[in-house]
Amino acid sequence: MKQPFPFSAIVGQESMKQAMILTAIDPSIGGVLVFGDRGTGKSTAVRALAALLPEIDAVEGCPVSSASADQVPDWAQGATGRMIRKATPVVDLPLGVTEDRVLGALDIERALTRGERAFEPGLLARANRGYLYIDEVNLLEDHIVDLLLDVAQSGENVVEREGLSIRHPARFVLVGSGNPEEGELRPQLLDRFGLSVEVTSPRDVETRVEVIRRRDSYETNYGAFIETWKPQDAALRNRIIAARGALASVKTPNTALHDCASLCIAIGSDGLRGELTLLRAARALAAFEGDDSVSRLHLKAVAPMCLAHRLRRDPLDEAGSTTRVIRAVGEVLP
Structure with a gap:
């Protein structure tokens, strides 16, 4: 499986990159909204950021990446209680996603095959202690926006349906991207983003040529390109980790x-x-x-x-x- 395009190899877009680095240092800033032209590296930057995020300590098999065994929800299946290091979750929330997929719902397979009433966690559970990324966030359906607003304010996902009464932590950094020509963002959701940046297409020839050169090299000479940029990404990751330690x-x-x-x-x-x-x-x-x-x-x-x-x-x-x-x-x- 290919690694994402290296964060350090992204040409220009300094405000966007700086905003994402700041949220990686202090997630309490509240997330990033990136609005701008199509094809300006918005999605590329978000996916590249995942490789820079420091690993977290979590309970093995816990669906909400609990930081200790006593925090594992009682409904969680498969949690071993053993602590492991794992990558910071980065979860995509696609357009057209259903409410059940976001919040979680009754596990139909277990209900039919075993006669058990069990909870199947959704995207909010997977994103806990990590990032939730929404591409074309301004096109997200209103009822999904309402769900996100509730959870973003409380930091907890509450599911009361189909005989289930489930609560679990859902604290994540919200990252959204979109094209303003396709519609505006609801003010209530806009206010939930800590940082907002506007990106535009490069206007000078040399910058555009360098973008083309690096992207073409990534696609045609993948291994060498990744090795070339690995030290820069590693150095940036170390700076983020050091900044986290110095923040207090x-x-x-x-x-x-x-x-x-x-x-x-x-x-x-x-x-x-x-x-x-x-x-x-x-x-x-x-x-x-x-x-x-x-x-x-x-x-x-x-x-x-x-x-x-x-x-x-x-x-x-x-x-x-x-x-x-x-x-x-x-x-x-x-």
Whole structure:
């Protein structure tokens, strides 16, 4: 089976790559929404990210990747109680998926063959402690969006149907991608993404040529291409692991808190989720860059991806949301 295209080999799209790295360092940031043109590497980047994620400790055979034997749900079948290292789950949620497939449902096969009432876990169980990826997220059916909103808020999946009463943890980083020409995202779901980035097709010839060259090499000379980029991916993975370890020790001065609040007030951000996301992303960036405290430079670097999707519409301002945030950053955080 082919490995995904290496993350380090993706040409350009620095904001998208940075956003994904920050969520890998601190999953509490809240996920990434990537909107942009078709064929700009959105899905490629998400699948490449999986190879960079540090492994997790989990109970062997547990359908929700429990971190210890006492956390294994009583309905789980096949959990051995033995701890193993496993890859961080990265689960695709396809368009047209059924509610039963997302939440889980009665195991029909066991009910018919053994007469047992058992729970068959769904995609939310598999994604626990990992990533849930939705391509064309703006085309997702409304009733599935409602389910995701409920679970994203509580961190728990509750199934009450067909005589079953099941609860299990469902904490995951939500990653969505889509093309804005195909429809907008519901505001309630949009607010659940911590970071949002816009990607566009490269405009210069040299960049486009390099994209073509690397993709062609991946397809025609796969083994050599993977070996060429393996050291870069390994180095990036080590930086992510080191940043995770340093995250708790990164200091947050009061000036950074004031900057967060001032900027969110200036752009008219509703609620306090913008400030919290901005602070977490800046702290993750500081840890990634090896700095011991959050500075204004960190805040300015992550502000567009943290706040652009939280702006209210302004019919009198024709500038895009990212441009409006950058303009506000220049005024509030000179």
